[in-house]
Amino acid sequence: MARTRTPVVTGWFTGEGDAFRLLGTRCSACASVFFPREDAHCRNPGCGGGDLKEVPLSQRGRVWSYTDGRYRPPSPYVSDPELPWEPRTLIAVELAAERLVVLGQAVPGVTVADLAVGMEVEVVAGVLGEDAETVWTTWQWRPTGSQGVTA
Amino acid sequence: MTGDVAVLGVGMHPWGKWGRSFVEYGTAAARAALADAGVDWRDVGSIVGADTVRGGYPGYVAGATFAKALGWQGARVTSVYAACASGAQAIATARAQILAGLADVVLVVGADAAPKGFFRPAGGDRPDDPDWLRFRVLGATNPTYFGLYARRRMAVHGDTVDDFAQVKVKNAALGALNPYARYRKRVTAEEVAASAVVADPLRLLDICATSDGGAALVLSSVEFARRHGAAEAVRIRAVSTVTPRYPTTVLDLPDIATDSAVAVEPAPETFRASIARTAYEEAGLGPEDLSLAEVYDLSTALELQWYEDLGLCGAGEAAKLLREGATAPGGRIPVNTSGGLASFGEAVPAQAIAQVCELTWQLRGDAGDRQIEGARVGVTANQGLFGHGSSVIAVR
Ligand SMILES: [Zn+2]
Numbered sequence: 001m002a003r004t005r006t007p008v009v010t011g012w013f014t015g016e017g018d019a020f021r022l023l024g025t026r027c028s029a030c031a032s033v034f035f036p037r038e039d040a041h042c043r044n045p046g047c048g049g050g051d052l053k054e055v056p057l058s059q060r061g062r063v064w065s066y067t068d069g070r071y072r073p074p075s076p077y078v079s080d081p082e083l084p085w086e087p088r089t090l091i092a093v094e095l096a097a098e099r100l101v102v103l104g105q106a107v108p109g110v111t112v113a114d115l116a117v118g119m120e121v122e123v124v125a126g127v128l129g130e131d132a133e134t135v136w137t138t139w140q141w142r143p144t145g146s147q148g149v150t151a
Numbered sequence: 152m153t154g155d156v157a158v159l160g161v162g163m164h165p166w167g168k169w170g171r172s173f174v175e176y177g178t179a180a181a182r183a184a185l186a187d188a189g190v191d192w193r194d195v196g197s198i199v200g201a202d203t204v205r206g207g208y209p210g211y212v213a214g215a216t217f218a219k220a221l222g223w224q225g226a227r228v229t230s231v232y233a234a235c236a237s238g239a240q241a242i243a244t245a246r247a248q249i250l251a252g253l254a255d256v257v258l259v260v261g262a263d264a265a266p267k268g269f270f271r272p273a274g275g276d277r278p279d280d281p282d283w284l285r286f287r288v289l290g291a292t293n294p295t296y297f298g299l300y301a302r303r304r305m306a307v308h309g310d311t312v313d314d315f316a317q318v319k320v321k322n323a324a325l326g327a328l329n330p331y332a333r334y335r336k337r338v339t340a341e342e343v344a345a346s347a348v349v350a351d352p353l354r355l356l357d358i359c360a361t362s363d364g365g366a367a368l369v370l371s372s373v374e375f376a377r378r379h380g381a382a383e384a385v386r387i388r389a390v391s392t393v394t395p396r397y398p399t400t401v402l403d404l405p406d407i408a409t410d411s412a413v414a415v416e417p418a419p420e421t422f423r424a425s426i427a428r429t430a431y432e433e434a435g436l437g438p439e440d441l442s443l444a445e446v447y448d449l450s451t452a453l454e455l456q457w458y459e460d461l462g463l464c465g466a467g468e469a470a471k472l473l474r475e476g477a478t479a480p481g482g483r484i485p486v487n488t489s490g491g492l493a494s495f496g497e498a499v500p501a502q503a504i505a506q507v508c509e510l511t512w513q514l515r516g517d518a519g520d521r522q523i524e525g526a527r528v529g530v531t532a533n534q535g536l537f538g539h540g541s542s543v544i545a546v547r
């Protein structure tokens with residue numbers, strides 16, 4: 001049976017391949033950007049409140065910081081308890097245009113030894129995990145190969 | 152000062168993994184604080200409980216749970232929750248009641264019975280809850296965030312993993328002198344370096360455990376303290392319970408992203424720095440007035456961050472301050488004389504209250520082998536999940 005590909009969260013990202021993008025929302029009154037998306041109210045305390053329209057976020061950003069998880073995270077993270085835990089690398093990425101930092105997993109195979117603060121990374125579609133019926137898709141960060149300045 | 156309240160009594164149940172109910176720890180701490188204050192429970196006008204989310208319903212109504220365990224006597228009751236800052240919120244509530252004239256004497260109690268391993272979110276599918284999402288989508292545990300902060304400090308300020316280890320060495324040596332601490336063994340930098348990596352660059356001995364424990368305070372008006380023969384009691388002069396200001400620029404637990412600074416320029420200081428500044432302003436004191444500080448060392452690297460956020464040194468100078476020994480006993484500004492979370496392990500709703508217990512013992516000159524000579528002013532600092540500031544300034 002073919003498993004369906006389902007985003008782990010609805011409405012946070014879209015597209016395949018080069019067209020993959022994180023999705024946020026932007027306030028029509030003050031231009032604040034929100035990720036995760038705000039759909040009801042702008043959170044800028046100085047804004048009277050505008051319409052919140054969906055916007056794709058920048059594909060590329062720079063590493064704000066990074067770490068990894070050497071131990072299996074607890075539920076609701078899904079992992080196969082039968083298999084040994086493989087450490088996952090996590091990267092916090094600063095997006096210059098939106099002036100915000102977004103946390104995400106690194107693509108499989110990237111370890112902390114491959115990373116530095118300031119390095120350029122890009123967002124790509126990835127797989128968080130699979131179960132009997134579903135392939136859960138997510139966003140991941142991948143170094144672009146272009147070295148950044150530290151800090 | 153008119154804003155002062157007196158600390159008449161303090162009490163703790165030792166931290167550990169005792170396998171019993173939080174009610175037992177909190178009640179033991181409360182009885183100890185009442186005995187220390189020389190106050191009969193039946194004369195307490197109000198009780199404020201710091202909630203635990205791990206004890207079922209009794210944990211959500213901690214004030215009433217402790218009042219019942221001590222024996223119903225009709226006191227006004229409040230229960231508060233603010234994650235790691237719950238204890239400070241309980242103190243703030245008690246202080247407000249005293250200053251408003253609603254009660255002369257207030258008992259503040261917090262206690263927890265901690266789970267094994269990582270803290271995890273409440274059960275069920277809750278895609279609207281950031282705390283659920285960070286686990287589900289990223290597997291981001293609390294140490295994930297501690298690792299991010301630590302690595303960022305290394306890149307921006309040049310801190311080293313050995314600096315982090317030296318925080319543990321300092322705190323473990325102090326914890327060894329504290330009968331209420333869970334870990335009472337000195338630790339070497341080699342032992343830190345030999346412990347397993349949990350969240351790069353942090354190792355098991357860089358990260359605080361979770362513990363059972365209970366802490367309590369008996370607070371009163373200054374006028375009541377005088378009548379009670381405790382005119383010289385330690386006084387709480389400030390309680391900061393501020394929230395962040397939009398837009399946040401530091402990725403805080405349990406968020407997946409910061410706010411966007413595209414429309415509003417961020418404040419020049421971080422949220423953590425604003426917690427301390429608010430406390431200083433309220434007390435009319437500054438970092439130069441401090442004799443000691445109790446800070447929330449969820450990780451060794453976070454303790455260094457607090458040095459800067461409390462203004463004990465400039466940005467990026469925390470590791471230097473540590474290396475100089477300024478934050479060790481005998482230094483200019485000893486930090487975590489209790490042994491800190493490194494020696495206690497976190498008992499969430501009790502921890503911020505326990506910090507004030509340590510300040511009180513130090514300011515009274517009752518801290519035994521941990522005593523800082525001539526301590527006059529102490530500060531506590533802590534930040535609770537979901538945007539809760541927590542800082543208390545106590546004076547003698
Ligand atoms: Zn707006």
